[in-house]
Amino acid sequence: MFKQLRDATPEEVMEELEHCRRENRRPVRVPRYFRGFFIEEKYQASTGFEMQVFKHEETTRSLSSSKLRSLSPSKGRPKRKLILYLHGGAFIYPPVFFHWRFLHDLALRTHYDALLPVYPKSPEYDCEYSVKTLLEYYQSISESKQYDEIHLVGDSAGACLCLVIAQEAHKNGWQKPKTSLLLSPCVDLSHTKEKEMLALQDKDNMLQYDRIVILNAIWQGKLPVKHPWVSPVFGDFSGVDNLNVFYGTNEILQPDDLFLKETYEKAGKTGCFSEYEGMFHTFAMFPIPEGFKALKEMVSILKR
Numbered sequence: 001m002f003k004q005l006r007d008a009t010p011e012e013v014m015e016e017l018e019h020c021r022r023e024n025r026r027p028v029r030v031p032r033y034f035r036g037f038f039i040e041e042k043y044q045a046s047t048g049f050e051m052q053v054f055k056h057e058e059t060t061r062s063l064s065s066s067k068l069r070s071l072s073p074s075k076g077r078p079k080r081k082l083i084l085y086l087h088g089g090a091f092i093y094p095p096v097f098f099h100w101r102f103l104h105d106l107a108l109r110t111h112y113d114a115l116l117p118v119y120p121k122s123p124e125y126d127c128e129y130s131v132k133t134l135l136e137y138y139q140s141i142s143e144s145k146q147y148d149e150i151h152l153v154g155d156s157a158g159a160c161l162c163l164v165i166a167q168e169a170h171k172n173g174w175q176k177p178k179t180s181l182l183l184s185p186c187v188d189l190s191h192t193k194e195k196e197m198l199a200l201q202d203k204d205n206m207l208q209y210d211r212i213v214i215l216n217a218i219w220q221g222k223l224p225v226k227h228p229w230v231s232p233v234f235g236d237f238s239g240v241d242n243l244n245v246f247y248g249t250n251e252i253l254q255p256d257d258l259f260l261k262e263t264y265e266k267a268g269k270t271g272c273f274s275e276y277e278g279m280f281h282t283f284a285m286f287p288i289p290e291g292f293k294a295l296k297e298m299v300s301i302l303k304r
Contacts, residue, residue, distance in 0.1 A: 013214050017123050020092040024121045028052055034100045037107075038116075043140070045133045049120050053137075056107040056114035081112040082147040083302070084138070084177075086165075088156025088184075088282060090212070091122045091130075091219040099155070102285040102295075106153065109299045113147070119161070126221025131164055131229045135172075138165050142174035149178040151302050155282045156253075157219075159185030163232040163240070170239025181244045181298055184253055184282045185260065187233040189216040190225040193255035203250040206281045212252075233260050240264075243271035244301050246294050248279025272301065 030038045038054040045051060083106055087099040095116065107114040117137060120130040141150065154162035159182035166180045191197065191213065201209055220230050228235030233256070237243075243264055247257040254275075261273045274297065276283065276290055284294035 010210070010214060013211055017092060017215075017218070020121065021124050024092075024094060024124055028054075028094050028118045030054060031097050031100050033097075034104055037104060038100075043117070043137055045136050047120075047129055047133045047136070049125075049129070049133050051120075051133060051137065052118040054116045054118075056103065056116075079148040080146060081110070081149040081151065081178075082141070083107065083110065083112050083114040083151050083153050084141070084162075084165075085114060085116050086119065086134070086152070086154035086158030086161045087116065088154065088158045088186075089121075090215050091127075091157045092215060094118060094121070098282075098285045102155070103153075105295060106299065106302070109295075110302050112151070112302070115141075122215065122219045126223075127219050127230050128221055128223055131161065134161060134165060135168055138169065139172070139174055142169070145175075147175075150175055151179040151181065152177040153181045153183075153298075153302075154185070155183040155285060156186055159183055160187050160232060163187060164229050164235070166240045166243075167228060167232060167235040167237070171236065176239060176241070179242045179244060179302060180240060181301060182246070183284050183294075184247045184251060185245060185257060186212075186216075186253055187231060187260050188256050189220060189231045190234075191216075193259055196255035197252040200250070200252045200254060204252045204280065205250075207252050209252055233263050237264055237267040237269055240269065243269065244298070245271065245273045246276070246284055246298070247274075248276045248281065248283050250278055251281040253281060 037056055039057055041053045041055060043051045043053050085103045087095040103114055103116055119134050152162040152166055162180055162182060166177050169176050197209055223230050225231060226234045245257055247254055264271050279290055284291045
């Protein structure tokens with residue numbers, strides 16, 4: 001599967017884009033295995049987009065009514081914590097099984113509420129439209145004051161959008177995310193580290209550089225390539241605290257992630273950048289020893 005995606009010709013990429021356009025017009029359905037854990041909500045954005053949002057229900061069930069009654073007024077209510085998860089997929093794909101599995105594991109291990117919004121995708125929509133929709137949604141969560149802590153989690157393209165939200169939350173005075181946890185983020189669509197990325201192409205079994213360039217250009221739309229909504233590595237990090245990044249040495253986005261680390265530290269920040277030797281793109285979502293190890297590390301960060 002990975003080889004087929006990586007070795008696609010430009011013509012095959014365009015065919016795939018048209019396929020994704022059709023697929024993204026259809027409602028997303030929770031995989032059968034997880035249907036007992038997620039319920040669907042709808043969010044109508046002022047952009048005109050009606051966004052499907054899936055909420056993980058395990059927290060509600062695990063915190064029984066008897067336990068809630070046992071909490072005296074003096075003890076106060078338990079803190080409500082949220083994982084807002086933005087799935088990856090090159091800005092064109094809907095969530096797939098491994099996204100649901102990953103978020104399900106995080107929710108079970110942390111006992112936090114979890115939300116998965118199905119944001120607007122290319123080629124039907126571009127970056128500006130999608131970001132406006134997501135920012136409006138995040139603002140609604142912030143202004144509801146429903147959660148004591150919000151943790152942003154995302155992989156690949158979704159991780160890029162998480163970083164945009166973290167920067168905009170500070171800029172607009174919204175509730176700041178307690179943690180931003182990014183898995184193999186794609187944060188520089190200008191491809192500043194092109195030479196370094198191409199040097200890793202033979203090691204990457206999932207991503208193809210030329211294909212990424214095509215998809216990113218479509219997603220970019222009319223915004224400048226170094227606009228912080230397109231390439232958040234060039235954004236304002238002054239209000240982005242507790243940034244945690246996981247990536248592998250065998251993915252062509254590794255130079256992006258090292259560039260993010262360099263930029264973040266130049267802004268006077270200290271984050272956690274976990275590099276896994278020999279690992280591929282978004283490895284932590286897969287049932288392999290390194291994936292389970294990274295997942296445990298992520299849970300520890302979220303519960304810290």
